Amino acid sequence: MNIFSVLLKNLRMGPATLRFPEEVPYPKGFHGPVKIHTEKCICCGMCAYVCVSGAVRVAEHKDNCEWVYSPGLCTFCGKCVSVCPVEALHMAAKSAPSYFNTKALDEVHLVPYSPCPECGRPTPPVREVLRAKAFKGVAPNVLVKSLICQRCRQKDSQRALVSIQVKGEPPPSRSDK
Amino acid sequence: MSWEKVFFALLIFPGLLYAVPTAWLMLWLERKFRARMQGRIGPPFYQPFFDFVKLMAKRRVLRPSFDSIFMMGLPLVSVSAGLLALALLPISSDSRGFAGDLVLLVAFLEVPSLCSVLAGFASRSIFGQVGATREAILSITYNLPFLTAIVALAYSAQSLRLVDIAASPAGGVRALAVLTICLCLPVKLRINPFSVSNAEQEIYSGPATEFSGPQLAMWELAHGLEWVALTGLVVCLGLTFRTGTWIGDFAIYTSLSLVLVILLTILATGTARLKIQQAARFYWRWGMGLSLVALILGVFPDIERFIR
Ligand code: SF4
Ligand code: SF4
Numbered sequence: 001m002n003i004f005s006v007l008l009k010n011l012r013m014g015p016a017t018l019r020f021p022e023e024v025p026y027p028k029g030f031h032g033p034v035k036i037h038t039e040k041c042i043c044c045g046m047c048a049y050v051c052v053s054g055a056v057r058v059a060e061h062k063d064n065c066e067w068v069y070s071p072g073l074c075t076f077c078g079k080c081v082s083v084c085p086v087e088a089l090h091m092a093a094k095s096a097p098s099y100f101n102t103k104a105l106d107e108v109h110l111v112p113y114s115p116c117p118e119c120g121r122p123t124p125p126v127r128e129v130l131r132a133k134a135f136k137g138v139a140p141n142v143l144v145k146s147l148i149c150q151r152c153r154q155k156d157s158q159r160a161l162v163s164i165q166v167k168g169e170p171p172p173s174r175s176d177k
Numbered sequence: 178m179s180w181e182k183v184f185f186a187l188l189i190f191p192g193l194l195y196a197v198p199t200a201w202l203m204l205w206l207e208r209k210f211r212a213r214m215q216g217r218i219g220p221p222f223y224q225p226f227f228d229f230v231k232l233m234a235k236r237r238v239l240r241p242s243f244d245s246i247f248m249m250g251l252p253l254v255s256v257s258a259g260l261l262a263l264a265l266l267p268i269s270s271d272s273r274g275f276a277g278d279l280v281l282l283v284a285f286l287e288v289p290s291l292c293s294v295l296a297g298f299a300s301r302s303i304f305g306q307v308g309a310t311r312e313a314i315l316s317i318t319y320n321l322p323f324l325t326a327i328v329a330l331a332y333s334a335q336s337l338r339l340v341d342i343a344a345s346p347a348g349g350v351r352a353l354a355v356l357t358i359c360l361c362l363p364v365k366l367r368i369n370p371f372s373v374s375n376a377e378q379e380i381y382s383g384p385a386t387e388f389s390g391p392q393l394a395m396w397e398l399a400h401g402l403e404w405v406a407l408t409g410l411v412v413c414l415g416l417t418f419r420t421g422t423w424i425g426d427f428a429i430y431t432s433l434s435l436v437l438v439i440l441l442t443i444l445a446t447g448t449a450r451l452k453i454q455q456a457a458r459f460y461w462r463w464g465m466g467l468s469l470v471a472l473i474l475g476v477f478p479d480i481e482r483f484i485r
Contacts, residue, residue, distance in 0.1 A: 017218045
């Protein structure tokens, strides 16, 4: 007669139902809507590239980039979060609220560009995390070059090429210790 | 029985005015208690009433005219049969009844089941038909012990009057017969473990599958009245004494009926649905056994005296 002791226990404990504002705690690692830390993002567009449902779009402008997210399209797969090289993305620990209109929850975040240390033009920001990852063991005089804009970088490499091939100077070494 | 008394019994107590709210109360109690035992909150006590009002206000589904006559008529017949059965119950000690009212009561109690069989077939839904077939088979299985128990009661009281049976002295026959009737309650009310004919989640709701709106409201009401009538029957036949005052009888009758509802709910919540063969075997083995013993004791009262 085990079932009757279960019933009696339920009766004694009262209903387990939660009234509306209360809710069941979300489990650890729950895949909610994607959130961005704009101060970490480098506008690389990887998240938009891997998102099969087109929920994330990254649009580059003159002095900032736009990170657009539509939870209404998102499948909460977490792919964008896992590919972001600078860990700028994470997933909320709660599910998205329900809306009739898929566009109602759309979010637009602007990631401001930082000025190029050489020419001063706005350029997609380069964060410390990325520099630590990508320029590991690189000489400090080269490391400063990691912050410059694409144009300046091209100019720089052309100048280096000229100095090596035309003037016969040795190239700036990679590990100039 | 004078005409005023008949009208009082039919329309006020234990008829319409008393039975309908009590039916809703019982339906609520069953749902609430079941919910609480399952760790849910359950409906507020006015829920069956609101359900009824809401169903009554719903649009009727258009059907061929003969079908709609059937589909509205059958639940109405069930409701009236429930009310008539209730009016016959010898609740207070000053009710007189008439010779043969026992037979009439048994007939009225059987009407809802019969109507639901007819309704299942009339609705032309396959789920309704499966449910109706099961209901018909079950009705044969449980009526055997049920009727045997009634015969045993009538024989030992030497009367077909309900008042005489209720007033007859308590004894082995009466205890066994009432126990058999109790055994038949879950199947007559179509609750677990004998909810074979209206098996929800299996054949939707059996005979009532195609019913909606006011027709369904009437079925619900008929079901509630069945609860009132059947628990009332057990209380009337099982209780050997009457307080003598009208209000005392009323209080005891109502509270014992509600206790019975709670017991049945516990049974329904704690068990799972049986197969139709298992249900039939149960009634033919245990129900029949019990009622046969009651009948033998009723026919040969010497045996009981000998055992004592
Ligand atoms: S979680 Fe999946 S579907 Fe949602 S934005 Fe990221 S990659 Fe796209
Ligand atoms: S969020 Fe991450 S992956 Fe997406 S653009 Fe920014 S840095 Fe790249």
